[in-house]
Amino acid sequence: MITDALPASELRYRRLFEAARDGILMLDPATRRIIDVNPFLMGFLGYAREEFLGRELFEIGLLKDEAASQAAFRELLTNGRIRYDDLPLETKDGRRVEVEFVSNVYQEGDRKVIQCNIRDITARKNNERLLREADLKLSLHAAELEMLVSRRTNELRLSNQQLETLVASIARDLRAPLRSMQGFSQLLVQDRAAKLDQQGREYANYINTAAVMMDRLLNDLLALSQISQQKIELVPVALDKVVESALSGCETAIIESEATVDSNSPWPAVVAHATTLRQVLVNLIGNALKFVVGKEPKVRLHTEERPGGVVRIWVEDNGIGIPAEYHERIFQVFQRLHATSYAGTGIGLAIVQKGVERMSGRVGLTSAPGEGSRFWIELPKASPAALTR
Amino acid sequence: MIVDNPIILVVDDDDCAATLVSTVFERAGLVLPLQFARDGAEAIAYLSGEGAFADRTQYPLPTVILLDLNMPRKNGFEVLAWLRQQPRLKRLHVYVLSASSQPEDIRRCYDLGANSYLVKPGNLEGLMNQANCLLAWLRLSHISAVA
Numbered sequence: 001m002i003t004d005a006l007p008a009s010e011l012r013y014r015r016l017f018e019a020a021r022d023g024i025l026m027l028d029p030a031t032r033r034i035i036d037v038n039p040f041l042m043g044f045l046g047y048a049r050e051e052f053l054g055r056e057l058f059e060i061g062l063l064k065d066e067a068a069s070q071a072a073f074r075e076l077l078t079n080g081r082i083r084y085d086d087l088p089l090e091t092k093d094g095r096r097v098e099v100e101f102v103s104n105v106y107q108e109g110d111r112k113v114i115q116c117n118i119r120d121i122t123a124r125k126n127n128e129r130l131l132r133e134a135d136l137k138l139s140l141h142a143a144e145l146e147m148l149v150s151r152r153t154n155e156l157r158l159s160n161q162q163l164e165t166l167v168a169s170i171a172r173d174l175r176a177p178l179r180s181m182q183g184f185s186q187l188l189v190q191d192r193a194a195k196l197d198q199q200g201r202e203y204a205n206y207i208n209t210a211a212v213m214m215d216r217l218l219n220d221l222l223a224l225s226q227i228s229q230q231k232i233e234l235v236p237v238a239l240d241k242v243v244e245s246a247l248s249g250c251e252t253a254i255i256e257s258e259a260t261v262d263s264n265s266p267w268p269a270v271v272a273h274a275t276t277l278r279q280v281l282v283n284l285i286g287n288a289l290k291f292v293v294g295k296e297p298k299v300r301l302h303t304e305e306r307p308g309g310v311v312r313i314w315v316e317d318n319g320i321g322i323p324a325e326y327h328e329r330i331f332q333v334f335q336r337l338h339a340t341s342y343a344g345t346g347i348g349l350a351i352v353q354k355g356v357e358r359m360s361g362r363v364g365l366t367s368a369p370g371e372g373s374r375f376w377i378e379l380p381k382a383s384p385a386a387l388t389r
Numbered sequence: 390m391i392v393d394n395p396i397i398l399v400v401d402d403d404d405c406a407a408t409l410v411s412t413v414f415e416r417a418g419l420v421l422p423l424q425f426a427r428d429g430a431e432a433i434a435y436l437s438g439e440g441a442f443a444d445r446t447q448y449p450l451p452t453v454i455l456l457d458l459n460m461p462r463k464n465g466f467e468v469l470a471w472l473r474q475q476p477r478l479k480r481l482h483v484y485v486l487s488a489s490s491q492p493e494d495i496r497r498c499y500d501l502g503a504n505s506y507l508v509k510p511g512n513l514e515g516l517m518n519q520a521n522c523l524l525a526w527l528r529l530s531h532i533s534a535v536a
Contacts, residue, residue: 172488176488177403177406179488179510180403182511183409183512186514187513190513215511
């Protein structure tokens with residue numbers, strides 16, 4: 001077909017036409033029929049040259065039907081071009097492909113021709129589809145995973161609750177026989193002391209001391225379970241009132257230990273649950289009084305306003321201090337650093353942490369051996385105006 | 390009527406606890422011996438005068454009941470509910486004596502018509518104090534006769 005008689009530009013065009021990796025069709029605008037087709041399109045759709053020539057576009061499946069074909073031509077002649085980004089096609093052997101279809105009207109000398117460029121985008125479309133599917137799968141997996149996590153979390157929360165309920169009911173049940181132990185051991189010491197020798201009286205006292213200790217343990221366990229389970233509503237709370245109430249709750253311990261307590265500080269309002277906050281402060285003050293050797297305990301309570309609308313409440317002591325490696329452990333249940341020389345159940349600070357956690361606050365400390373401990377809790381600041389409501 | 394020597398029925402499944410109560414009341418000067426029922430079902434049998442309890446010289450109707458809560462067969466709550474449905478016994482004084490200080494237990498007892506709720510004290514001093522007060526209180530109270 002390429003002959004020496006053709007002009008150079010025509011030759012270049014023919015080479016492009018023959019070698020193009022896109023399909024090209026030439027149409028006669030008057031008849032809408034195909035007058036030329038390039039080899040790529042023949043190979044791509046599987047029709048021979050003769051099967052293209054003289055046909056209309058809808059006859060080779062490029063447009064749906066004759067009506068669609070006429071409409072496309074009207075648009076083409078009005079706008080000079082049409083473009084379909086994504087046209088489904090079927091090849092001669094029934095394979096489904098997708099093409100991008102662009103058609104332009106050209107003036108060729110004194111006549112018009114239509115050139116259609118048909119690009120195979122099946123692979124690109126497939127990739128896009130695969131990508132979409134993968135995306136969907138991924139989001140499904142993510143949703144599944146999230147559901148699994150939330151279910152497990154719920155299960156854990158539930159078994160945690162059951163455990164706490166169990167602890168509370170055990171603590172309650174153990175209390176009854178304990179009452180008898182305490183009563184009889186004291187009866188022994190008071191009413192039968194004359195019939196006991198020194199060692200007998202000591203033994204009875206040991207029973208009594210142990211029973212008192214166990215009673216305190218059970219009380220603390222109940223307090224811990226109560227603080228974990230009770231309904232808590234966070235509202236603006238006047239800190240001065242809670243601090244005052246906590247201090248009066250510690251009065252006996254303060255007097256007995258001959259401690260000095262300094263609580264001169266501005267007391268801003270915080271968002272908290274008053275009963276829980278009081279319990280937390282009582283435990284922190286009790287802790288501050290407890291671990292002092294050879295001197296009178298000095299306890300200082302004060303506040304510090306922190307960035308982000310947070311109030312930090314400090315409870316500081318002049319006690320023996322806590323080595324840094326224990327700073328996390330002391331908030332866990334039954335973690336005591338000292339043997340019986342300091343009376344404690346190992347639950348007090350766990351109650352502090354649980355209470356603060358339930359009030360969406362934070363707890364921490366700075367301390368070193370011999371330098372006392374400075375415990376702090378952080379709660380959101382409340383506007384003083386909110387209190388008057 | 391004022392009762393100088395009240396008859397106290399102690400309902401407790403724990404023998405030790407019952408013995409402790411009786412020791413403490415003796416120390417506090419209670420004249421008549423305490424009566425005992427070992428659980429809620431036995432308390433109901435005693436109060437109904439069933440079987441051996443029909444002998445009211447040996448098992449007299451009490452002036453006041455000291456009722457434990459946590460017991461087998463029938464617990465304290467069930468005894469309270471039963472009592473308030475007995476036309477003859479519904480005015481009987483019932484003082485709950487329990488180791489539990491749970492607010493919901495206390496509320497439930499009063500809802501069921503308990504006359505008072507006492508938490509068992511941990512030490513002898515507290516127990517003695519409770520017994521002394523209770524006896525003094527009973528000697529001051531006008532009790533409406535049952536039976």
